[in-house]
Amino acid sequence: MATLKEVKSKIVSIKKTRQITSAMKMVATSRLRGAQNRMEAFKPYAGKFAEVLGSIAGKSGENASPLLVPRDEVKKVALILCTSDRGLCGGFNSNLITKADKFVQSELEGKEVSYICFGKRGRDWAKKQPQPIEDQYIGVVGGKIAFGIASSSGQKMIDSFLEGAVDEVYLIYSRFVNMARQEATLKKILPIPSLDELTGGKEEVQADGFLPEHICEPSSDKLLGEMLPKNVFIQIYDALLQTSTSEHAARMRAMENATKACEDMVGELQSIFNKTRQSKITGDLMDIVGGAEALKG
């Protein structure tokens, strides 16, 4: 049986670990609130944009923009992988990486793949892969994300798509479903899936039942051509926001579980400590009583 001193020092060290995990949990909670607020603040913009895009897409031809045209033969694929910079957030990053790995192994077999990594964890994984890393952005996910980052990286993707350097672009990110659930999600962002999909397949019907027939300036095709790249930026930005929120939620949960585990362990050790102490005292008493009996003798 462990000595009293050993048990005592173990209890102290676990209590310290618990302090750290519970502090990390509180940090994650407050960051989560910030990330969620940013996600909420983005919703009106994204919602309105989708609405306008939907109403204009209905009027334009399918071939309004080269971004809509799928390539006959897909040889080169770019994969944007959003992960966090830091660990200690449960299965968060490994879920995302497994998703990417599976996708590359099965769907992209025999194609040229390049990675664009947001977040250190994903980059470290991509480094070990035979495919090259095109671009990496560290210190973005989890913090305050500027729209400029999404639009500049999105513009790069669009440029290389138009030049023919890549034929398809995919995005892997963690969708924030709720506090307890974050889903690794795969999305194709270029070529832009058909316009029906963008609008969710439904025409935007106004409350009084007519489609707003906009006068467009410049022409609706031209406007659509300007809006589609923006739509790509919005998707990347949305992915970054959701991944950040998910990261904090995942870390909060992971740290909560760790704190609980620490408490359980401390409880167990405490009862071992008490038992050991008790049996030691009993032993000592026996000795004293025995000694006293012997003296009486």
Added chain:
Amino acid sequence: MAEKLFLEVVTPQKSVVSEEVEIVVAPGSEGEFGALKGHTTFLTSLKLGTLRYKDSAGKERYVFINGGFAEVLPTKVTILAESAERRKDIDVERAVKAKERAEKRLASRSPETDLVRAEAALRRALHRIKIKDIR
């Protein structure tokens, strides 16, 4: 008393303006346009410039718009901009600094400067300063 229409200016970060106004004048890519209540539905892209509107108290307000889109409906105007700032929120010091930086970059004419970006930065800075100097 003019009838009111609702103006909303939203950016990815936040909603900048959301209030009842009398008139909106916005910098459309094919020319500045004004909208009053009852305007026909209208959709346009915007260029960098100043959005002006008269709020319900009849006071003129100015908002810096860095490109985007505007949707005009009979009772509502929605502006989608990548960035937008009300006149009172414009950071002049920052704009002056950005202006100097951009001018320096343009003057240096070294091959590695991104002329397009520097010019865009200069235009943004000048416009911000201009809005601040109104009146």
